[in-house]
Amino acid sequence: MLKTRNCGDLRLEDAGQQVTLAGWVHRWRDHAGLVFLDLRDRSGLVQVKIDQATAPEAHDLARDVRTEWVIQVSGTVATRPEGMTNPDLPTGEVELEVSTLKVLNRAKTPPFYINKDENVDEALRMRYRYLDLRRPAMQRNLILRHNVIRFIRNYLSDRGFVEIETPILFKTTPEGARDYLVPSRVHPGKFFALPQSPQQLKQLLMVAGYERYFQIARCFRDEDQRGDRQPEFTQLDLEMSFVTREDIMDLIEDMMTRIVEELTDLELVTRPFPRLSHDEALRRYGTDKPDLRYGMEIVDLSAIAGASSFRVFTEAVAAGNPVRAIVAPGCAGYSRKQIDDLGALAQSAGAKGLAWMAVEESEAGPVRSPIAKFFSAEQLVALVEQAGAAPGDLILFAADTPAVVSAALDALRREFGERLGLADPDQIAFCWVIDFPLFEWNEDERRWDPSHHLFTAPMWEDVPLLDADPGRARGQQYDLACNGYEIAGGSIRIHDRAVQEKIFGLIGLDVADARQRFGHMLEAFEFGTPPHGGIAPGIDRLVMLLAQEPNIREVIAFPKTQQAADLMAGAPSEVEPQQLADLHICVVDEAKG
């Protein structure tokens, strides 16, 4: 080894030891006769002192050294003189008194600071990702990610789970997300698909009798990006036989709790994890992935609003739709412009408009609002009370279909959560969302779509509803939400061919289609399939939250941009004509049509 110790590990008790360090020059301070270098390796920083009087040759070299040069230094760990310690550095009580210095490699001046936390243009970071990853903050994130994955592997292995790899080259499934396709050279005109998740394969492993499977699985979905979505991402995929949803939820809850407690300093504020029905989550928070670090719950004001003379409200209530609101504390003084901006936000979520009332007492009444005139004084008082609003608060109303009302108020709640700093970044709040509807009605296609996936089992007591009223059937699905993100979704699966075929029928797959696409699954289910279920936490999102980062790129070594490109390597790229010929691919020039 070119080094005997790690920079960041040196402490007072190492004083007097002869050590060799190697690393990158983080910063340099040249005092002519005395040069200080902060030497960095993965473990951290330590100050290195090169004194002209005691090490003239090393000193000569050190005066030319610049940031990010790779050097090797040998010398003695020394206690720093009185008053010269650096309390901001774990190694701040010692320094290395260098006797010899060797330049292992010079470095160009980096295109952005490695030694300073500064907003750097994302494109530049991605182009020089290897330098970006050199920054201590990124190293912390990737090491945390490693620790989370190691913890998961140990935790599950200790509980009888077997880690099994499944193919990356698999079969297209037109349901769900768009597939990434891989052309087959051997089979002209045919394609593999990269897995959106190992869903079918893990169920087949249950048929195969492994009982407890997991995999740190790469998944691929060719859909548009978000801060929490990349075209390739990593899931902890797991599946268990002979279990109920309680067994899986208990397992994951315990594992997540321990991960937070053992690997982070975050405060876990919801223990045990609350369980909300899908319906309740939507009514109280407007979303199936609520951020429970703060309140500001949605209130239903349909009764009072419906009795007013404001037509938007009365017509909504008459049509069986809700009028709901959230209360923004202390925001009654908002300007017209600020409220218009909130209206635009609500509209981007699908609302047609945004009604509001500022709670402030005046001779005109208890509120200031363009719609106050449609309410009696008594109604206004009742409304404010029912909303739980206090003087100085701003009440924001949405009246539309339940889905639109939820979407609009969810967007507003998240906006205020951020704007008013309601969410404590040092807290982490999990909750389970259960009792999802098994289907969603697809108006365009005039059929039922599975709300999770097509192997999700109905609640057993709801099986009769599959014939009578499919929209009311609930699935044995469970999502884990955390700080406003969906970080896991799972279900108990159908293990019965008859029920599975009924589901296929409801979602508009006829027997021939189903056989074509899922024949291997249907066939497998006839060979003694155990009751089984599973879940798949998203590793990227989980680590993002544990690392308190705002997007998953910060916890992925080499992420794609929003346009699904790799700016460092320049992928995707054109390929040689011969490669296309081998694959029986002909590229159509879009410009020529």
Add this chain to the structure above:
RNA sequence: GGGGGCGUAGUGUAGCGGUUAACAUGUCGGCCUGUCAAGCCGAAGAUCGCGGGUUCGAAUCCCGUCGCUCCCGCCA
């Protein structure tokens, strides 16, 4: 597919119709033996993303385009 934001020395920002485009930091040179975001002195460094238009005059306004990003759609 749609909507919003951003793009100015290596980097981060200011300037938002009118002198020579400013500040910080980095870079280069000089001084400096206790600094740790070292300090002091000096220097270099910008076709204001790209193309077009409006104007006597454009970094600034308009149109287009490229890149990054946030959001809606999409993501079983």
